Amino acid sequence: QVHLVQSGAEVKKPGASLRVSCKASGYSFTSYDMNWVRQAPGHGLEWIGRVNPHRGSTDYAENFQGRVTMTTDTSTGTAFLDLNSLRSGDTAVYYCAMAGHHYLKGSLDYWGQGTQVIVS
Amino acid sequence: DIQMTQSPSSLSASVGDRVTITCRASQSINNYLSWYQYKPGKAPRLLIYAASGLESGVPSRFSGSGSGTDFTLTISGLQPDDFASYYCLQTYNSARLTFGGGTRVEIK
Numbered sequence: 001q002v003h004l005v006q007s008g009a010e011v012k013k014p015g016a017s018l019r020v021s022c023k024a025s026g027y028s029f030t031s032y033d034m035n036w037v038r039q040a041p042g043h044g045l046e047w048i049g050r051v052n053p054h055r056g057s058t059d060y061a062e063n064f065q066g067r068v069t070m071t072t073d074t075s076t077g078t079a080f081l082d083l084n085s086l087r088s089g090d091t092a093v094y095y096c097a098m099a100g101h102h103y104l105k106g107s108l109d110y111w112g113q114g115t116q117v118i119v120s
Numbered sequence: 121d122i123q124m125t126q127s128p129s130s131l132s133a134s135v136g137d138r139v140t141i142t143c144r145a146s147q148s149i150n151n152y153l154s155w156y157q158y159k160p161g162k163a164p165r166l167l168i169y170a171a172s173g174l175e176s177g178v179p180s181r182f183s184g185s186g187s188g189t190d191f192t193l194t195i196s197g198l199q200p201d202d203f204a205s206y207y208c209l210q211t212y213n214s215a216r217l218t219f220g221g222g223t224r225v226e227i228k
Contacts, residue, residue, distance in 0.1 A: 035217070037164070037219075044205075044207060044219060044220075045156070045164060045207050045219045045222065046219065047209075047216075047217040047218065047219060050217075059214075059215040061217075062121065062216075095163060095164070097163075097164075099211070102154075102166075102169045102173075105151070105154070105169060105170045105211060106152060106211030107154035107166055107169035107170065107175075107211065108154070108164070108166060108209070109166045109169070109175065111163035111164055111165075112163065113163060114161075114163055
């Protein structure tokens, strides 16, 4: 059974850096991209980017270019989201998500539980 | 990037109502479109994959249709548990996924 378990809530100062982890289990970690999505108060769901654990390649949304880095540790099956130069607008719940059964069409059927991040 | 225009942004409905939410893509995305339900404090839940496929475990009152640029999510017989926000997501451009703006379904 697939499980994505994220790290705990964070409170950060403006200008600081953030790292959120997502530990995967129940499937071949290197076979599927890991996506990151956030939901800020009063805003909708926003795709941040994705990382391919096998190749280490990444794609980022334009809004985050230059501030975000996504990596993986294949030895532990963990994906990481790093976001720097934090500002109040980065206050959000951050999710990792992957397309498992529906990888051909990319539908995200597995999600982490979310990590609350407050920048204040 | 492919833009996803979702409407309405919010709606009020009663239990038992039929609800329709639409998403329009700025270019053809074939059927690379999925729908999600979101409740605060919970992870988004996949409802519909590949525009019209019902995800396992999702009640049959949820249905999706469309292809190309225009897509619809229908809830036939709204239930109390369905009051939530709904989002479409295009995955045609897998290097730049984009969500619709969301639809908040509220109790009338």
